[in-house]
Amino acid sequence: MGVEIERKFLVNKEKWSQAIKEERSFFRQGYIVSDPERTIRVRLIDSAGFITIKGLTVGATRTEYEYPIPKEDAQQLLDNFCNSELSKIRYFITHDNKLWEVDEFLGNNEGLIVAEIELTDENEPFSLPDWVDTEVTHEKKYSNSNLAIKPYKNWNIQ
Known part of the structure; x- marks a missing residue:
């Protein structure tokens, strides 16, 4: 069984703008299923495709299965x-x-910047870069599946 242990943090935009950024990729991702107990995601990263199945998050841990698929399949x-x-x-x-x-x-x-770190254990120690700000691991509104449905630009609209 695949397991993902992930912590999420908001990023200080001013400090982030000064950080050295060497490697990057463009991601387009969509959700076939998106509910609290399971997610099926399709992702196109530059020229590679993936399908990912994720289970219920407990703490910072959830089951995860990810498989490469042809770019054309991901696009379709x-x-x-x-x-x-x-x-x-x-x-x-x-x-x-x-x-x-x-x-x-x-x-x-646009305007939202989130940093993630994957760990091997929920209690694994790590240090924070100076551009990392508030932890949002347990705030569901920052999950990608939620952002796809309730985008950041609408958060302040009543």
Whole structure:
């Protein structure tokens, strides 16, 4: 069984603008199923496709199965089967020998920047880069599947 242990943080935009960013990819991802207990996601990363099945999150842990699929299949699934989607630029940054993935969201989520770190254990120690701000691991509104349905640009609209 695949397991994902992930912590999420908001990013200080001013400090982030000064950070060295060497590696990045464009992500387009959509959701075939998106509910609290399970998610089926299709992702197109630059020229590679993936389908991912995720289970219920407990703490910072959930089951996860991810498989590569042909780029053309990912494109067709995104265009014809996804109920919601989002796009972002993901940066890959190593800090103290740990990989951080920082997402600058595009489109309806533009202005939101979220950093993630995957761990091998929920209690695994790690240090925070200076551009990391508030932890939002347990705030569901920051999940990608939620952002695809309730975009950041609408959060302040009553």
